[in-house]
Structures are given as structure tokens and as C-alpha cells.
Amino acid sequence: MPDIRAGDFLMSVFILILALLVIGLAGFVLCRARAVASVQGNVRQLHSLPGYHGWHGFIMGVLPGLAVLVLWVIAQPMVIERNLSNYFPTAQFEDAAQRTLLMADVRRVAAGLDTAVARGAMNAEESVTLSTDTGSVRDRLASVGVALGAEVTPQVLEAAQAYRAQAATGALWRTVLTLAVAGVAFLWALRLTQGEFRARNRVETVILGLLMLASTIAILTTIGIVLSMLSETIRFASMYPIADFFFGLTWSPNFQGNSELGLLPLLWGTLYISLVAMIVAVPIGLFTAIYLAEYASARVRSVVKPLIEIIAGIPTVVFGLFALVTVGPLIRDWLAVPSGLGSSGSSVMTAGLVIGILNIPFISSLADDIINAVPQSLRDGSYGMGATRSETVRQVILPAALPGIVGAVLLAASRAIGETMIVTMGAGAAARLDLNPFEAMTTITVKIVSQLTGDTEFNSPETLVAFALGMTLFVITLGLNVFALYIVRKYREQYE
Amino acid sequence: MNDMRIVERAVETRNIKISARGVQVHYGDKHALRDVDVDILDNTVTAFIGPSGCGKSTFLRCLNRMNDTVAVAKVSGTILLDGEDIYDRRVDPVQLRAKVGMVFQKPNPFPKSIYDNVAYGPRIHGLTRNKAELDEVVEASLRKAALWNEVKDRLQEGGTGLSGGQQQRLCIARAIATSPEVLLMDEPCSALDPIATAQVEELIDELRASFSVVIVTHSMQQAARVSQRTAFFHLGNLVEYGETGAIFTKPSDPRTESYITGRIG
Numbered sequence A: 001m002p003d004i005r006a007g008d009f010l011m012s013v014f015i016l017i018l019a020l021l022v023i024g025l026a027g028f029v030l031c032r033a034r035a036v037a038s039v040q041g042n043v044r045q046l047h048s049l050p051g052y053h054g055w056h057g058f059i060m061g062v063l064p065g066l067a068v069l070v071l072w073v074i075a076q077p078m079v080i081e082r083n084l085s086n087y088f089p090t091a092q093f094e095d096a097a098q099r100t101l102l103m104a105d106v107r108r109v110a111a112g113l114d115t116a117v118a119r120g121a122m123n124a125e126e127s128v129t130l131s132t133d134t135g136s137v138r139d140r141l142a143s144v145g146v147a148l149g150a151e152v153t154p155q156v157l158e159a160a161q162a163y164r165a166q167a168a169t170g171a172l173w174r175t176v177l178t179l180a181v182a183g184v185a186f187l188w189a190l191r192l193t194q195g196e197f198r199a200r201n202r203v204e205t206v207i208l209g210l211l212m213l214a215s216t217i218a219i220l221t222t223i224g225i226v227l228s229m230l231s232e233t234i235r236f237a238s239m240y241p242i243a244d245f246f247f248g249l250t251w252s253p254n255f256q257g258n259s260e261l262g263l264l265p266l267l268w269g270t271l272y273i274s275l276v277a278m279i280v281a282v283p284i285g286l287f288t289a290i291y292l293a294e295y296a297s298a299r300v301r302s303v304v305k306p307l308i309e310i311i312a313g314i315p316t317v318v319f320g321l322f323a324l325v326t327v328g329p330l331i332r333d334w335l336a337v338p339s340g341l342g343s344s345g346s347s348v349m350t351a352g353l354v355i356g357i358l359n360i361p362f363i364s365s366l367a368d369d370i371i372n373a374v375p376q377s378l379r380d381g382s383y384g385m386g387a388t389r390s391e392t393v394r395q396v397i398l399p400a401a402l403p404g405i406v407g408a409v410l411l412a413a414s415r416a417i418g419e420t421m422i423v424t425m426g427a428g429a430a431a432r433l434d435l436n437p438f439e440a441m442t443t444i445t446v447k448i449v450s451q452l453t454g455d456t457e458f459n460s461p462e463t464l465v466a467f468a469l470g471m472t473l474f475v476i477t478l479g480l481n482v483f484a485l486y487i488v489r490k491y492r493e494q495y496e
Numbered sequence B: 001m002n003d004m005r006i007v008e009r010a011v012e013t014r015n016i017k018i019s020a021r022g023v024q025v026h027y028g029d030k031h032a033l034r035d036v037d038v039d040i041l042d043n044t045v046t047a048f049i050g051p052s053g054c055g056k057s058t059f060l061r062c063l064n065r066m067n068d069t070v071a072v073a074k075v076s077g078t079i080l081l082d083g084e085d086i087y088d089r090r091v092d093p094v095q096l097r098a099k100v101g102m103v104f105q106k107p108n109p110f111p112k113s114i115y116d117n118v119a120y121g122p123r124i125h126g127l128t129r130n131k132a133e134l135d136e137v138v139e140a141s142l143r144k145a146a147l148w149n150e151v152k153d154r155l156q157e158g159g160t161g162l163s164g165g166q167q168q169r170l171c172i173a174r175a176i177a178t179s180p181e182v183l184l185m186d187e188p189c190s191a192l193d194p195i196a197t198a199q200v201e202e203l204i205d206e207l208r209a210s211f212s213v214v215i216v217t218h219s220m221q222q223a224a225r226v227s228q229r230t231a232f233f234h235l236g237n238l239v240e241y242g243e244t245g246a247i248f249t250k251p252s253d254p255r256t257e258s259y260i261t262g263r264i265g
């Protein structure tokens, strides 16, 4: 069912934003013209270039109005929800889960009424006066194609009607207030504009603010992720002995309440597979980068580099297929079975190898950039001493590029540790503590997915353990990054 | 040019160390050097002077085949070192550069300790048999480059942590640590203060006893002070080459005269 309410809402907000942009445009043109006029066209007497006055006008026309709009859009549902509380028994409304259900009902009925009015099946007046006494609201709405799960209670109907009324009033006030604020700010900007006015400083401040906002969003998101995982992890810790989680040697979840949720087999699988991956990826990636940066001619480089980077664009699930149908059987038939080490198609070796291949272009392309950034004068100095290419690479270029390369390698390690798809398809899902690289094993990420699939209620240790696993993974990659920073700093000190 | 003191030059017969004939260099389409003929003598300091962009560095880089590392550079003509063509197929540029050392226009110490910077050449060429010998070479080179007293207590610290002038002397020490037969110096004093410059000039004069030194300089005084022979380049041509005293007192080409008297540059 197309939600007419949502469509209307988006439409009206979109039109409001357009209106704000028009005001901003007018602000740009008028403020610019006014600034130029205020000095009789002698632009050199302005404190700021005319363009800055224009942008100041634009910003004043758009930003304050936009801020009001955004706040309103965020606040309106909360206010309406609070207002509706007196239609329901307090006890019902106090419980978070029940309240959510009730509000969903109210919204659905309100949307149904909207649809009915829009289709002409009900006139506007009727939609307001409609009551449960005069027949089934559910049937009435069903006749215009709005399907409701259960019969509508009088409270819900009344609440829905109140909801519609308040939403309509809210939309009106939203428009009026937004435009009013934008208009006032616009006029104010126009009044401020004259030769001395420091428009440039203001514009720069706004730009600074925007940039800071952007970076804050990223940081806040990270904090949000950590906090949400942390709270679930704490719930997990209250249901399952946390020491057993960290030091348990067995991973065998079941839903009869006697699961063993030991982290170690998963951690071992993760580290083992990542280790194999890095053993594959680091030398090959690094050698590729050295070849491309120091040995290859410009022609070869312009062909080879994009070709290698194509690998980076292949979705990991395709790599997973490759692991499943090609690498896995190959390793089993040519290495594992002949050496008597195993007969499993999925193995640590398979997943590690394929993740390693996936990471080659990542390392090679980062390292290539880093090596290219080493100043030519260092190469000249080394060649001028009679060093060969490989001596120059080993003794001058790699030490100079080392901090960056370590950073690249640790980034690649984080990626390997977080990889899920290839492990699922290449290494299997059996949690096992084993040294044999030809055995199937599994990783933290795979188990996070398998503990959560098909289950949406997070109230047993078997599902909540996913968050504890996620948290562990986060801490591991965080540790890697901190370590990378430490290395980079340490070598920077020595070399600069 | 009042303070120019032209040192007395013993006119002895010296061997020709490097002999260049018809050297042309192209950087892509740009003809950077045309038909240069020069004989560089053994145990002599030869100065290359000329306005910026005239090809001094380019020619210097031909002498140890550093232009091989520039993809667009194309060198033709013959350059003989001790009678052997250095552009011959059989010549290994790596070995050549061990014999013809170079100090660059910009100081370029390696991101290593001061000690390792100086020990770089002796190590890659296997010039010393043990640590003690290497220590000796490092100390002797740093002393010759007039840097020893400043760094003797911090040999294990990074070479890039030195001041610009110290870095340049470190690069000089690094270049002489391999005891090359010819030392090419591209404006070695452009980052140095007058005291360090005087020390380096003194060093150049000492080096003359064992090597042949070629120095590019923008300072006419310096060319007059340290060199026995001077070559004047202009717009990719070698205009005049001869005894330093002769070049500075009675140049035969009008372009040389206007350059050393400061009218073109």
C-alpha cells in the first residue's frame, strides 16, 4: 500500500527546502548587489569580496530556516506521541514495548483514514467524526483497500483522529515557522550588508562549522556503535559467565540452555586464517608495489596497475565462490589428501589463501603510493653512491616508506580479520582449536552472523553472544590500529 | 670582484681524467646540452659556471651516468674515463658511480643514522673488512667534511635531524667515504654559512691531492678561489673552457665576460 502520509510529508518538506533555496538565492544576489552599491561600485573599499557578501546572504537565507525545519521534523513525532498518552491507560503507555505497538496501530489507522479521504471513499468531515459506534472501522477501511490486522478499538480510532489533526497543525506551523525564520534572517543579512561588514569572516566560520559537523558525525557514529554493542554485551555478561566466554575452549551453542560459548576456538580460527592471509598478501603485495614503483616502465605500470586494482573491485562473495569451487578442492586434492593431513574441502588454507589474494591489491596500491612519495633526491643520492636498484630499495626506500607500509599492512590485517563471506564459503562453520591448516575452522565474524540469522529477539545468551563477539572484534582491530599508530610515530621520530 | 683572489696555480702537466666529446643531452624534445667538448684533468678542481638552467647539472650528471635514471633523458657523444667509454655497453653504471661520486644541489641524507649515512658507500661496495675499519673511514670522512666535531657524540641519531648545512656536509662525507676517483659536486655550498663554506673549500683543495673534483657553483668568487680550470656554460653550450685565471682575467668570449662581470645571469 503506498503510504500517502509519507509521500505527502516528503513532498511538503521538499517544497519547503526548495523555498529556502530560493530565499538563499535571492539573498546571494541582493546582498552582493547591495554590498557593491554601498561603495558605489568601488569594490576595493569592501572589507570582503562581493562574492563573500553574496554567500553570506545565501547562508542566512538557508541555514537558520533549515535548522528550524530539521528540529521540527525531529521533534514533532515525539511531541504528538506524548500528547496522545491521555487516550490510553497510563499503565499501557508506560511500557515501552506496548507503547511502540500502540503507536504503530495509531499511525496505521491514521494513514488508512488519509488514504480513504484521498480516494474519495470518505469525506474529510466524516474522517474526523467517524466513530466505532456506527460500525466496523476495519471493514470501512478495507473497502478502500486499507487492510488492518485487527478491529480498531475506540481509543485507537480517537487517538488516530487526534494524531491526524495534530499532524496537520504541525505541518502548517512547520511551514510558517521555517519561512518566517528564513525571512527574518534574510532581512537581517541584507541590513548587515555594507562596505565594512566582515562577510568573509562569517562565511569562513560557517564553512569551519560545516566541516566540523561532518567529522563529528563520523565520530558520533563510532561512539554510538560502541555504546549499543557495549550495552548488549553487558546484558550478555549478566546471563553467561564472562570468564567462560573469554577462556572457554568449546563453542557449542544450543537452545536448551546448556550452551558452551567459548571464544577461544573462534579467536584462534580468526587469527590463524588472518595469519595465512597476511603471509600470502604482504610479500606479494609489497613486491608488486616495489616492482611497479621502482622497476616498471611507465608503459607497463599504466597497464599493470589498473589490472591489479580490478581485483579490489570484485565482491567478496565472488571470491567466496572461487574458494568454494576452485581453491578448496585444489588444496584438498593436491596438498591435504596426499600429505594425509585432511580431506576437507573447506580449510584454513583455502580461506587464508583467498583472503590473501583479496588483500594483494589493497597492500600493493597503498604501498605503491607510499613508495612513490619517497623523494626522488633520496634515490639519486643512493644511485649516486653506486648502489644498485635492490640496494636502494632495501636500504633507502623501504626504511623511508616503512611507517606508511606498516600502516597499510595493519589496515589489510584489519580487513582480513573482519572478512566473513570468504570464510563462510572457504573455511566452513566448524569451530575448532586445531593446528592443522587443512582442517575446516571458523571465525568470529561467521559466528556473529550465524548466531543472529533467523532470530530477532535478543534475550538469550546464544543470541547476545554475537554482541560480545562483535565487541571483541572491535577491540582487536582497535588494538591493531593503535599499534599501527605507535609504529608510525616511533619511526617518524627517528627519520624526520 | 675586488675580493677575488686568484691563487697561484702551478702549471704542471696533468693526466686527462675525463674526456668528453660531442656530448648532447635531450630531455624529451628539449635539447638541453649541445656539443660539449671538455677534458677534465686529474688532481684538478674544475668549476662549471653559468646562468641558471644552462645545463651545468645536466652535464655533471652525464659524467656518472645519473641521467640513466631519468626516463626522458637521452645522452649521446662519448665520455671517456681513463680512456674507457663510460657509455659503453660493458660498463656497469653501478661500478662507475663508485668511482665517480656525487654531491647534489639539495642535501639528501638518507633516513638513517649519521653513522649509517657515511657507512652506506663502504658497506655496499665492501670497502672495509671489519667494524673498526668502518669506524675509521666514517670518522675520517666526517673530519674531512668538517662535520666530525659537531656530530661525534650523536652518530646514532638520524641524519635528517641535522641542519641544512650540516646535512650537506654529511652528504659530502658520505660521498668521499667511498674514496672516489672523481668527485662531482653540484653547488655543494649553496646551503652553507661562510664558515662552513670556507671549510668545504679547504676540503676541496685537499681532495685535489687524491681526486679530480668538478664543482658547479654560482659564486664566481668560489670558482676563482677553489678551481684551477673553469668551464662557462650558456644556454646549453659550452662557451669557454680554460685556466681559471685566464677565464676570469681575459675571457675570450664576450658572453663569458658579461657573465662574470654580472651583466647576464
Ligand SMILES: Nc1ncnc2c1ncn2[C@@H]1O[C@H](COP(=O)(O)OP(=O)(O)OP(=O)(O)O)[C@@H](O)[C@H]1O
Pocket (backbone or CB within 6 Å): B027, B030, B032, B050, B051, B052, B053, B054, B055, B056, B057, B058, B059, B070, B072, B105
Ligand atoms: N628531468 C628533466 N626533465 C626535463 N627537463 C630537464 C630535466 N632536468 C633539467 N631539465 C632542463 O634542462 C635544462 C638544464 O637544466 P640543468 O638542471 O642542467 O640547469 P643548471 O645549469 O644546473 O641550472 P641551476 O644553476 O639552476 O641548477 C633546463 O632548461 C631544465 O629545464
Ligand SMILES: [Mg+2]
Pocket (backbone or CB within 6 Å): B056, B057, B058, B105, B186
Ligand atoms: Mg643545477
